[in-house]
Protein backbone atom coordinates (compact mmCIF):
# COMPACT_ATOMS: atom_id res chain seq x y z
CA UNK A 301 0.00 0.00 0.00
CA UNK A 302 1.19 3.47 -0.84
CA UNK A 303 2.16 5.40 2.26
CA UNK A 304 1.53 9.03 1.63
CA UNK A 305 3.90 11.85 2.49
CA UNK A 306 2.25 15.01 3.69
CA UNK A 307 2.00 17.86 6.11
CA UNK A 308 -1.48 18.88 7.23
CA UNK A 309 -2.02 22.35 8.66
CA UNK A 310 -5.30 22.34 10.55
CA UNK A 311 -6.88 25.73 11.24
CA UNK A 312 -9.39 25.28 14.08
CA UNK A 313 -7.44 22.55 15.90
CA UNK A 314 -9.08 23.38 19.24
CA UNK A 315 -12.63 23.17 17.82
CA UNK A 316 -15.48 20.74 18.15
CA UNK A 317 -15.17 19.17 14.69
CA UNK A 318 -11.47 18.46 15.14
CA UNK A 319 -12.02 16.77 18.50
CA UNK A 320 -15.10 14.80 17.46
CA UNK A 321 -14.23 13.75 13.92
CA UNK A 322 -10.96 14.85 12.39
CA UNK A 323 -8.35 13.40 14.78
CA UNK A 324 -10.14 10.07 14.75
CA UNK A 325 -10.35 10.05 10.95
CA UNK A 326 -6.61 10.79 10.64
CA UNK A 327 -5.80 8.15 13.27
CA UNK A 328 -7.70 5.52 11.28
CA UNK A 329 -5.67 6.41 8.21
CA UNK A 330 -2.53 5.98 10.31
CA UNK A 331 -3.75 2.65 11.71
CA UNK A 332 -4.53 1.47 8.19
CA UNK A 333 -1.09 2.50 7.00
CA UNK A 334 -2.15 5.14 4.50
CA UNK A 335 0.01 7.58 6.42
CA UNK A 336 2.87 6.74 8.71
CA UNK A 337 6.37 8.02 9.37
CA UNK A 338 6.26 10.68 6.63
CA UNK A 339 3.33 12.58 8.03
CA UNK A 340 2.99 15.55 10.38
CA UNK A 341 0.19 17.85 11.44
CA UNK A 342 0.36 21.43 12.67
CA UNK A 343 -2.71 22.39 14.67
CA UNK A 344 -3.44 26.07 15.04
CA UNK A 345 -6.04 28.23 16.80
CA UNK A 346 -5.84 31.18 19.20
CA UNK A 347 -5.79 29.23 22.45
CA UNK A 348 -2.29 29.03 23.96
CA UNK A 349 -1.99 25.23 23.80
CA UNK A 350 1.33 23.40 23.67
CA UNK A 351 2.37 20.43 21.51
CA UNK A 352 1.91 18.19 24.54
CA UNK A 353 -1.55 19.48 25.27
CA UNK A 354 -2.67 19.00 21.66
CA UNK A 355 -1.30 15.45 21.78
CA UNK A 356 -3.32 14.81 24.94
CA UNK A 357 -6.46 16.09 23.21
CA UNK A 358 -5.72 13.88 20.21
CA UNK A 359 -5.20 10.79 22.38
CA UNK A 360 -8.43 11.54 24.18
CA UNK A 361 -10.33 11.88 20.88
CA UNK A 362 -9.14 8.50 19.66
CA UNK A 363 -9.23 6.65 22.98
CA UNK A 364 -12.07 4.29 22.02
CA UNK A 365 -10.17 3.03 18.99
CA UNK A 366 -6.76 2.50 20.51
CA UNK A 367 -5.63 -1.09 20.60
CA UNK A 368 -1.90 -0.42 20.89
CA UNK A 369 -1.09 2.45 23.26
CA UNK A 370 2.52 2.81 22.08
CA UNK A 371 1.40 3.02 18.44
CA UNK A 372 -1.23 5.63 19.36
CA UNK A 373 1.36 7.70 21.21
CA UNK A 374 3.68 7.46 18.27
CA UNK A 375 0.81 8.75 16.12
CA UNK A 376 0.19 11.66 18.51
CA UNK A 377 3.88 12.56 18.42
CA UNK A 378 3.38 13.70 14.80
CA UNK A 379 1.14 16.55 16.07
CA UNK A 380 2.48 20.08 16.70
CA UNK A 381 0.64 23.13 17.92
CA UNK A 382 1.15 26.77 17.11
CA UNK A 383 -1.03 29.44 18.67
CA UNK A 384 -2.15 31.72 15.88
CA UNK A 385 -4.86 34.30 15.28
CA UNK A 386 -5.65 33.98 11.58
CA UNK A 387 -5.89 37.77 11.30
CA UNK A 388 -2.28 38.17 12.39
CA UNK A 389 -0.09 38.33 9.27
CA UNK A 390 3.23 37.77 11.02
CA UNK A 391 2.08 34.48 12.46
CA UNK A 392 1.91 32.96 8.97
CA UNK A 393 5.68 33.38 8.67
CA UNK A 394 6.08 31.47 11.94
CA UNK A 395 3.82 28.77 10.56
CA UNK A 396 5.97 28.60 7.44
CA UNK A 397 9.12 28.21 9.54
CA UNK A 398 7.58 25.35 11.50
CA UNK A 399 6.29 23.79 8.27
CA UNK A 400 9.79 23.83 6.74
CA UNK A 401 11.28 22.31 9.87
CA UNK A 402 8.69 19.50 9.94
CA UNK A 403 9.04 18.87 6.23
CA UNK A 404 12.72 18.27 6.74
CA UNK A 405 12.14 16.12 9.81
CA UNK A 406 9.41 13.94 8.30
CA UNK A 407 10.51 14.08 4.67
CA UNK A 408 7.03 15.00 3.47
CA UNK A 409 8.25 16.07 0.02
CA UNK A 410 6.53 19.46 0.18
CA UNK A 411 3.01 18.02 -0.01
CA UNK A 412 0.72 20.30 1.93
CA UNK A 413 -2.93 20.07 2.89
CA UNK A 414 -4.53 23.11 4.50
CA UNK A 415 -7.66 22.07 6.40
CA UNK A 416 -9.83 25.04 7.37
CA UNK A 417 -12.22 24.05 10.13
CA UNK A 418 -13.43 27.36 11.43
CA UNK A 419 -16.06 29.96 10.67
CA UNK A 420 -16.46 30.50 6.89
CA UNK A 421 -16.06 34.25 7.40
CA UNK A 422 -12.37 33.51 8.12
CA UNK A 423 -11.74 31.34 5.02
CA UNK A 424 -10.59 34.18 2.72
CA UNK A 425 -8.17 35.77 5.15
CA UNK A 426 -6.47 32.41 5.65
CA UNK A 427 -6.18 31.52 1.99
CA UNK A 428 -4.92 34.97 1.12
CA UNK A 429 -2.16 34.70 3.72
CA UNK A 430 -1.30 31.12 2.85
CA UNK A 431 -0.33 32.42 -0.57
CA UNK A 432 1.05 35.76 0.60
CA UNK A 433 3.36 34.35 3.27
CA UNK A 434 4.82 31.62 1.08
CA UNK A 435 3.09 28.91 3.09
CA UNK A 436 1.92 27.33 -0.14
CA UNK A 437 4.61 24.95 -1.33
CA UNK A 438 6.37 25.02 -4.66
CA UNK A 439 7.68 21.47 -4.45
CA UNK A 440 4.76 19.16 -3.83
CA UNK A 441 1.02 19.79 -3.97
CA UNK A 442 -1.15 22.38 -2.21
CA UNK A 443 -4.68 21.28 -1.38
CA UNK A 444 -7.30 23.18 0.52
CA UNK A 445 -10.08 21.42 2.44
CA UNK A 446 -12.91 23.68 3.51
CA UNK A 447 -15.91 22.95 5.64
CA UNK A 448 -19.47 23.89 4.95
CA UNK A 449 -21.31 26.22 4.77
CA UNK A 450 -19.95 27.68 1.54
CA UNK A 451 -21.65 31.06 1.83
CA UNK A 452 -25.10 31.92 3.07
CA UNK A 453 -26.61 32.56 -0.36
CA UNK A 454 -25.40 32.79 -3.95
CA UNK A 455 -24.00 36.30 -3.52
CA UNK A 456 -21.92 35.51 -0.46
CA UNK A 457 -20.83 32.18 -1.99
CA UNK A 458 -19.74 34.05 -5.14
CA UNK A 459 -17.76 36.51 -3.08
CA UNK A 460 -16.11 33.69 -1.16
CA UNK A 461 -15.31 31.85 -4.37
CA UNK A 462 -13.70 34.94 -5.88
CA UNK A 463 -11.52 35.34 -2.81
CA UNK A 464 -10.47 31.68 -2.75
CA UNK A 465 -9.71 31.70 -6.48
CA UNK A 466 -7.03 34.31 -5.98
CA UNK A 467 -4.94 31.78 -4.07
CA UNK A 468 -6.11 28.31 -5.14
CA UNK A 469 -7.07 26.69 -8.43
CA UNK A 470 -10.47 24.99 -8.59
CA UNK A 471 -8.80 21.57 -8.69
CA UNK A 472 -6.95 22.36 -5.45
CA UNK A 473 -10.15 23.14 -3.52
CA UNK A 474 -11.84 20.26 -1.68
CA UNK A 475 -15.25 21.48 -0.50
CA UNK A 476 -16.53 19.07 2.12
CA UNK A 477 -20.08 17.76 2.16
CA UNK A 478 -19.71 14.87 4.57
CA UNK A 479 -22.80 13.16 3.11
CA UNK A 480 -20.69 12.47 0.03
CA UNK A 481 -18.37 10.46 2.27
CA UNK A 482 -21.16 8.13 3.41
CA UNK A 483 -20.71 4.59 2.13
CA UNK A 484 -24.07 4.17 0.40
CA UNK A 485 -24.08 7.68 -1.04
CA UNK A 486 -20.63 7.19 -2.47
CA UNK A 487 -21.64 3.85 -3.98
CA UNK A 488 -24.78 5.18 -5.69
CA UNK A 489 -23.07 5.52 -9.03
CA UNK A 490 -21.77 1.98 -8.95
CA UNK A 491 -25.17 0.70 -7.93
CA UNK A 492 -26.80 2.54 -10.83
CA UNK A 493 -24.26 1.99 -13.57
CA UNK A 494 -22.77 -1.42 -12.75
CA UNK A 495 -26.10 -3.22 -12.76
CA UNK A 496 -27.77 -3.63 -16.13
CA UNK A 497 -31.06 -4.38 -14.35
CA UNK A 498 -31.06 -0.94 -12.76
CA UNK A 499 -29.26 0.97 -15.47
CA UNK A 500 -31.71 -0.03 -18.16
CA UNK A 501 -34.83 1.04 -16.25
CA UNK A 502 -33.45 4.13 -14.51
CA UNK A 503 -35.34 6.64 -16.61
CA UNK A 504 -38.55 8.62 -16.89
CA UNK A 505 -40.29 5.83 -18.76
CA UNK A 506 -39.98 3.50 -15.77
CA UNK A 507 -39.62 5.67 -12.68
CA UNK A 508 -42.79 7.17 -11.20
CA UNK A 509 -40.96 9.37 -8.72
CA UNK A 510 -38.06 9.51 -6.26
CA UNK A 511 -38.19 10.33 -2.54
CA UNK A 512 -35.14 11.59 -0.67
CA UNK A 513 -35.50 12.07 3.08
CA UNK A 514 -33.10 13.36 5.71
CA UNK A 515 -35.02 13.17 8.99
CA UNK A 516 -33.63 14.21 12.34
CA UNK A 517 -34.99 13.67 15.83
CA UNK A 518 -32.82 16.34 17.39
CA UNK A 519 -33.91 19.95 17.68
CA UNK A 520 -31.55 22.90 17.27
CA UNK A 521 -29.76 22.12 20.56
CA UNK A 522 -27.32 24.93 21.34
CA UNK A 523 -27.10 26.14 17.72
CA UNK A 524 -30.17 28.41 17.85
CA UNK A 525 -28.29 31.53 16.71
CA UNK A 526 -26.75 29.73 13.72
CA UNK A 527 -30.03 28.05 12.82
CA UNK A 528 -32.05 31.26 12.92
CA UNK A 529 -30.00 32.49 9.93
CA UNK A 530 -30.04 29.18 8.17
CA UNK A 531 -33.17 27.09 8.58
CA UNK A 532 -33.36 23.62 7.12
CA UNK A 533 -33.33 24.82 3.51
CA UNK A 534 -29.78 26.17 3.90
CA UNK A 535 -28.62 23.67 6.52
CA UNK A 536 -29.66 20.44 4.77
CA UNK A 537 -31.39 21.03 1.42
CA UNK A 538 -28.90 23.34 -0.32
CA UNK A 539 -26.11 20.83 0.20
CA UNK A 540 -26.91 17.25 1.24
CA UNK A 541 -30.39 16.80 -0.29
CA UNK A 542 -29.55 18.39 -3.65
CA UNK A 543 -26.27 16.50 -3.82
CA UNK A 544 -28.11 13.21 -3.35
CA UNK A 545 -30.69 14.25 -5.94
CA UNK A 546 -27.93 14.98 -8.45
CA UNK A 547 -26.39 11.53 -7.88
CA UNK A 548 -29.76 9.84 -8.41
CA UNK A 549 -30.57 11.83 -11.54
CA UNK A 550 -27.23 12.31 -13.32
CA UNK A 551 -26.38 10.65 -16.61
CA UNK A 552 -23.61 8.10 -16.71
CA UNK A 553 -20.26 9.88 -16.78
CA UNK A 554 -18.02 9.00 -19.72
CA UNK A 555 -15.31 7.78 -17.33
CA UNK A 556 -14.39 7.77 -13.64
CA UNK A 557 -12.51 11.06 -13.76
CA UNK A 558 -13.70 13.67 -11.23
CA UNK A 559 -14.20 16.16 -14.04
CA UNK A 560 -16.60 13.83 -15.89
CA UNK A 561 -18.58 12.94 -12.76
CA UNK A 562 -18.84 16.51 -11.58
CA UNK A 563 -19.88 17.79 -15.01
CA UNK A 564 -22.82 15.36 -15.04
CA UNK A 565 -23.90 16.49 -11.57
CA UNK A 566 -23.61 20.12 -12.62
CA UNK A 567 -25.79 19.37 -15.66
CA UNK A 568 -28.61 18.21 -13.35
CA UNK A 569 -28.28 20.99 -10.78
CA UNK A 570 -28.12 23.65 -13.46
CA UNK A 571 -31.46 22.42 -14.83
CA UNK A 572 -33.43 22.18 -11.60
CA UNK A 573 -36.81 23.72 -12.28
CA UNK A 574 -37.10 27.14 -10.63
CA UNK A 575 -40.56 27.93 -9.22
CA UNK A 576 -41.56 31.16 -10.88
CA UNK A 577 -44.40 32.46 -8.68
CA UNK A 578 -45.60 32.33 -5.11
CA UNK A 579 -48.52 30.21 -6.29
CA UNK A 580 -46.19 27.66 -7.91
CA UNK A 581 -44.03 27.63 -4.80
CA UNK A 582 -47.00 27.02 -2.53
CA UNK A 583 -48.19 24.23 -4.78
CA UNK A 584 -44.81 22.47 -4.62
CA UNK A 585 -42.97 23.45 -1.44
CA UNK A 586 -44.02 23.00 2.19
CA UNK A 587 -42.23 24.67 5.05
CA UNK A 588 -42.80 23.92 8.69
CA UNK A 589 -41.65 24.72 12.18
CA UNK A 590 -42.03 22.46 15.18
CA UNK A 591 -44.16 23.35 18.16
CA UNK A 592 -44.00 21.62 21.54
CA UNK A 593 -44.52 17.87 21.46
CA UNK A 594 -47.97 16.59 22.34
CA UNK A 595 -46.66 15.33 25.71
CA UNK A 596 -44.89 18.69 26.23
CA UNK A 597 -41.68 16.78 26.81
CA UNK A 598 -40.03 18.65 23.93
CA UNK A 599 -40.31 22.40 23.64
CA UNK A 600 -41.31 24.41 20.61
CA UNK A 601 -38.61 25.80 18.30
CA UNK A 602 -39.59 29.34 19.30
CA UNK A 603 -38.83 28.46 22.95
CA UNK A 604 -35.34 27.15 22.18
CA UNK A 605 -32.28 29.10 23.38
CA UNK A 606 -31.14 31.96 21.13
CA UNK A 607 -34.29 31.69 18.98
CA UNK A 608 -36.65 34.61 18.34
CA UNK A 609 -40.02 34.09 20.06
CA UNK A 610 -41.71 35.09 16.77
CA UNK A 611 -39.27 33.26 14.53
CA UNK A 612 -40.39 32.30 11.02
CA UNK A 613 -37.32 30.12 10.41
CA UNK A 614 -38.28 26.79 8.90
CA UNK A 615 -37.26 23.57 10.68
CA UNK A 616 -39.01 21.43 8.05
CA UNK A 617 -38.93 21.48 4.27
CA UNK A 618 -40.53 19.26 1.68
CA UNK A 619 -40.63 19.91 -2.05
CA UNK A 620 -41.60 18.42 -5.34
CA UNK A 621 -38.63 19.15 -7.56
CA UNK A 622 -38.65 18.81 -11.32
CA UNK A 623 -35.65 18.75 -13.61
CA UNK A 624 -36.07 20.75 -16.81
CA UNK A 625 -34.36 18.20 -19.03
CA UNK A 626 -36.01 15.99 -21.63
CA UNK A 627 -34.61 12.86 -19.98
CA UNK A 628 -36.50 13.57 -16.74
CA UNK A 629 -39.58 15.29 -18.11
CA UNK A 630 -42.52 14.62 -15.80
CA UNK A 631 -40.59 12.66 -13.15
CA UNK A 632 -40.79 14.39 -9.78
CA UNK A 633 -38.08 14.18 -7.14
CA UNK A 634 -39.54 14.71 -3.67
CA UNK A 635 -37.03 15.92 -1.11
CA UNK A 636 -37.68 16.55 2.58
CA UNK A 637 -35.79 17.20 5.73
CA UNK A 638 -36.71 18.33 9.18
CA UNK A 639 -35.82 18.55 12.82
CA UNK A 640 -37.69 17.03 15.75
CA UNK A 641 -39.27 14.38 13.58
CA UNK A 642 -40.34 11.00 14.91
CA UNK A 643 -37.31 9.18 13.52
CA UNK A 644 -33.70 9.71 12.51
CA UNK A 645 -32.94 8.37 9.06
CA UNK A 646 -31.63 9.19 5.62
CA UNK A 647 -33.19 7.23 2.78
CA UNK A 648 -33.70 7.28 -0.96
CA UNK A 649 -36.70 5.51 -2.48
CA UNK A 650 -36.97 5.01 -6.21
CA UNK A 651 -40.59 4.21 -6.99
CA UNK A 652 -41.01 2.44 -10.31
CA UNK A 653 -44.20 2.56 -12.34
CA UNK A 654 -46.74 -0.26 -12.18
CA UNK A 655 -46.79 -2.75 -15.06
CA UNK A 656 -50.60 -2.70 -15.05
CA UNK A 657 -53.47 -1.32 -13.07
CA UNK A 658 -53.99 -2.81 -9.62
CA UNK A 659 -50.39 -4.01 -9.31
CA UNK A 660 -48.03 -1.97 -7.15
CA UNK A 661 -44.94 -0.63 -8.84
CA UNK A 662 -41.57 -2.00 -7.76
CA UNK A 663 -39.52 0.08 -5.38
CA UNK A 664 -35.84 0.30 -4.55
CA UNK A 665 -34.99 1.64 -1.12
CA UNK A 666 -31.48 2.78 -0.27
CA UNK A 667 -30.93 3.18 3.47
CA UNK A 668 -28.03 5.48 4.16
CA UNK A 669 -28.30 6.34 7.82
CA UNK A 670 -28.32 5.06 10.54
CA UNK A 671 -28.53 1.60 8.95
CA UNK A 672 -27.13 0.64 5.60
CA UNK A 673 -29.29 -1.44 3.29
CA UNK A 674 -30.64 -1.92 -0.20
CA UNK A 675 -34.21 -3.22 -0.31
CA UNK A 676 -35.94 -4.13 -3.51
CA UNK A 677 -39.71 -4.60 -3.38
CA UNK A 678 -41.13 -6.93 -6.00
CA UNK A 679 -44.49 -8.56 -6.64
CA UNK A 680 -44.83 -12.27 -6.05
CA UNK A 681 -47.79 -14.59 -6.27
CA UNK A 682 -49.07 -15.69 -2.89
CA UNK A 683 -48.34 -19.37 -2.50
CA UNK A 684 -51.51 -21.42 -2.04
CA UNK A 685 -54.89 -21.72 -3.72
CA UNK A 686 -54.96 -18.12 -4.89
CA UNK A 687 -53.09 -16.19 -7.52
CA UNK A 688 -53.22 -12.95 -5.58
CA UNK A 689 -50.06 -10.90 -5.50
CA UNK A 690 -48.11 -9.88 -2.45
CA UNK A 691 -45.08 -7.66 -2.12
CA UNK A 692 -41.80 -9.34 -1.25
CA UNK A 693 -38.52 -7.77 -0.22
CA UNK A 694 -35.05 -8.71 -1.46
CA UNK A 695 -32.50 -7.01 0.72
CA UNK A 696 -28.83 -6.65 1.44
CA UNK A 697 -27.20 -5.08 4.49
CA UNK A 698 -23.49 -5.21 5.12
CA UNK A 699 -22.61 -7.52 8.02
CA UNK A 700 -20.78 -6.39 11.14
CA UNK A 701 -17.40 -7.28 9.69
CA UNK A 702 -18.07 -5.22 6.56
CA UNK A 703 -19.38 -2.31 8.61
CA UNK A 704 -16.32 -2.35 10.82
CA UNK A 705 -14.08 -2.31 7.78
CA UNK A 706 -15.95 0.62 6.26
CA UNK A 707 -14.24 3.99 6.54
CA UNK A 708 -16.15 6.73 8.36
CA UNK A 709 -17.24 9.80 6.33
CA UNK A 710 -14.33 12.04 7.24
CA UNK A 711 -11.79 9.26 6.98
CA UNK A 712 -12.91 8.52 3.44
CA UNK A 713 -12.92 12.17 2.44
CA UNK A 714 -9.55 13.05 3.96
CA UNK A 715 -8.01 10.00 2.28
CA UNK A 716 -9.57 11.05 -1.04
CA UNK A 717 -7.99 14.47 -0.66
CA UNK A 718 -4.61 12.90 0.13
CA UNK A 719 -5.01 10.79 -3.02
CA UNK A 720 -5.98 13.87 -5.03
CA UNK A 721 -9.41 12.44 -5.83
CA UNK A 722 -12.06 15.17 -6.16
CA UNK A 723 -14.96 12.81 -7.01
CA UNK A 724 -16.75 13.26 -3.72
CA UNK A 725 -16.15 16.96 -3.25
CA UNK A 726 -18.36 19.71 -4.60
CA UNK A 727 -17.30 21.69 -7.62
CA UNK A 728 -17.92 25.42 -7.33
CA UNK A 729 -20.64 25.27 -9.99
CA UNK A 730 -22.52 22.60 -8.04
CA UNK A 731 -22.53 24.87 -5.01
CA UNK A 732 -23.60 27.85 -7.11
CA UNK A 733 -26.56 26.01 -8.69
CA UNK A 734 -27.60 24.63 -5.30
CA UNK A 735 -27.70 28.18 -3.97
CA UNK A 736 -29.61 29.46 -6.98
CA UNK A 737 -32.37 26.92 -6.29
CA UNK A 738 -32.58 27.74 -2.56
CA UNK A 739 -32.25 31.52 -3.05
CA UNK A 740 -35.23 31.49 -5.41
CA UNK A 741 -37.33 29.72 -2.78
CA UNK A 742 -36.20 32.17 -0.10
CA UNK A 743 -37.08 35.09 -2.35
CA UNK A 744 -40.59 33.78 -3.01
CA UNK A 745 -41.12 33.01 0.69
CA UNK A 746 -40.50 36.70 1.38
CA UNK A 747 -43.31 37.61 -1.04
CA UNK A 748 -45.66 34.93 0.33
CA UNK A 749 -47.97 35.47 3.31
CA UNK A 750 -46.26 34.98 6.68
CA UNK A 751 -46.27 31.27 7.56
CA UNK A 752 -48.62 30.04 10.24
CA UNK A 753 -46.01 28.51 12.53
CA UNK A 754 -45.71 26.24 14.43
CA UNK A 755 -47.43 23.75 12.16
CA UNK A 756 -46.23 20.37 13.42
CA UNK A 757 -45.67 19.03 16.91
CA UNK A 758 -42.15 17.99 17.86
CA UNK A 759 -41.57 14.23 17.46
CA UNK A 760 -44.28 13.87 14.80
CA UNK A 761 -44.01 13.07 11.10
CA UNK A 762 -44.11 16.74 10.04
CA UNK A 763 -46.78 19.11 8.69
CA UNK A 764 -49.99 17.74 7.22
CA UNK A 765 -49.37 19.78 4.05
CA UNK A 766 -46.29 17.65 3.34
CA UNK A 767 -48.46 14.53 3.35
CA UNK A 768 -50.85 16.23 0.94
CA UNK A 769 -47.90 17.03 -1.34
CA UNK A 770 -46.92 13.39 -1.77
CA UNK A 771 -50.53 12.13 -1.70
CA UNK A 772 -51.17 14.16 -4.87
CA UNK A 773 -48.65 11.84 -6.52
CA UNK A 774 -50.79 8.90 -5.36
CA UNK A 775 -48.31 7.81 -2.69
CA UNK A 776 -47.37 8.25 0.98
CA UNK A 777 -43.95 9.16 2.24
CA UNK A 778 -41.73 6.14 2.75
CA UNK A 779 -39.53 6.15 5.87
Ligand SMILES: NC(=O)c1ccc[n+]([C@@H]2O[C@H](COP(=O)([O-])OP(=O)(O)OC[C@H]3O[C@@H](n4cnc5c(N)ncnc54)[C@H](OP(=O)(O)O)[C@@H]3O)[C@@H](O)[C@H]2O)c1
Nearest residue numbers: 312313314315316317345346347385386417418447448449
Ligand atom coordinates in the same frame (compact mmCIF):
# COMPACT_ATOMS: atom_id res chain seq x y z
N1 LIG B 1 -18.94 20.57 14.52
C1 LIG B 1 -19.52 19.90 13.55
O1 LIG B 1 -20.07 18.81 13.74
C2 LIG B 1 -19.51 20.44 12.14
C3 LIG B 1 -20.19 19.72 11.16
C4 LIG B 1 -20.15 20.18 9.85
C5 LIG B 1 -19.44 21.32 9.54
N2 LIG B 1 -18.81 22.01 10.51
C6 LIG B 1 -18.06 23.22 10.13
O2 LIG B 1 -16.72 23.08 10.57
C7 LIG B 1 -16.17 24.33 10.92
C8 LIG B 1 -15.69 24.27 12.36
O3 LIG B 1 -16.76 23.93 13.20
P1 LIG B 1 -16.57 23.62 14.76
O4 LIG B 1 -17.86 23.05 15.20
O5 LIG B 1 -15.33 22.86 15.02
O6 LIG B 1 -16.44 25.11 15.36
P2 LIG B 1 -15.86 25.53 16.77
O7 LIG B 1 -15.93 24.43 17.76
O8 LIG B 1 -16.52 26.83 17.10
O9 LIG B 1 -14.34 25.78 16.46
C9 LIG B 1 -13.89 26.92 15.79
C10 LIG B 1 -12.37 26.92 15.78
O10 LIG B 1 -11.95 28.13 15.21
C11 LIG B 1 -10.90 28.67 16.01
N3 LIG B 1 -10.87 30.12 15.81
C12 LIG B 1 -11.90 30.98 15.90
N4 LIG B 1 -11.49 32.23 15.61
C13 LIG B 1 -10.17 32.16 15.30
C14 LIG B 1 -9.19 33.08 14.91
N5 LIG B 1 -9.46 34.39 14.76
N6 LIG B 1 -7.96 32.64 14.65
C15 LIG B 1 -7.65 31.32 14.78
N7 LIG B 1 -8.53 30.38 15.16
C16 LIG B 1 -9.78 30.80 15.42
C17 LIG B 1 -11.30 28.25 17.42
O11 LIG B 1 -10.23 28.20 18.30
P3 LIG B 1 -9.77 29.34 19.32
O12 LIG B 1 -11.00 29.78 20.03
O13 LIG B 1 -8.79 28.62 20.19
O14 LIG B 1 -9.15 30.38 18.49
C18 LIG B 1 -11.76 26.82 17.14
O15 LIG B 1 -10.65 25.96 17.06
C19 LIG B 1 -17.29 25.34 10.66
O16 LIG B 1 -17.15 25.83 9.36
C20 LIG B 1 -18.56 24.49 10.75
O17 LIG B 1 -19.61 25.07 10.01
C21 LIG B 1 -18.82 21.59 11.81
